[in-house]
Amino acid sequence: MANPSGPAPAPHMISRPKRAPTGDEEATAILRLGEFQQVPALNLSEARTIINAVTTRRRNIKQKVSESETLLKTQEYLELFARFKQQEHVTAVEQLLTTRTELERFERSQLGQFT
Numbered sequence: 001m002a003n004p005s006g007p008a009p010a011p012h013m014i015s016r017p018k019r020a021p022t023g024d025e026e027a028t029a030i031l032r033l034g035e036f037q038q039v040p041a042l043n044l045s046e047a048r049t050i051i052n053a054v055t056t057r058r059r060n061i062k063q064k065v066s067e068s069e070t071l072l073k074t075q076e077y078l079e080l081f082a083r084f085k086q087q088e089h090v091t092a093v094e095q096l097l098t099t100r101t102e103l104e105r106f107e108r109s110q111l112g113q114f115t
Helices: 044-060 069-081 087-098 105-114
Strands: 025-027 031-033
Touching: 031 105, 044 069, 044 087, 044 105, 087 105
Parallel strands: none
Antiparallel strands: 025 031
């Protein structure tokens, strides 16, 4: 039965529209990363190590460190999900995966998270 007052109003958008895929980035059987193809990739343990080292160094040299909400949330995320916490283990995984030259950098970083 038709609505006598006309068509129903469109629902309100509750989030911003999703950006359309460009078509040149795809992590499937054929790895296509577009402009990021040759960019070094870090696993979460490596990212955690670097971010913690930089913030510690800034504190030690008395440089003003703006601990933004984004930085704090990133550090919290990395503490939860980085598999390897000790530097020796992070280095060992990186050295192990570096020998696998048949893998792309992106693939090695992904495997480094779950090794």
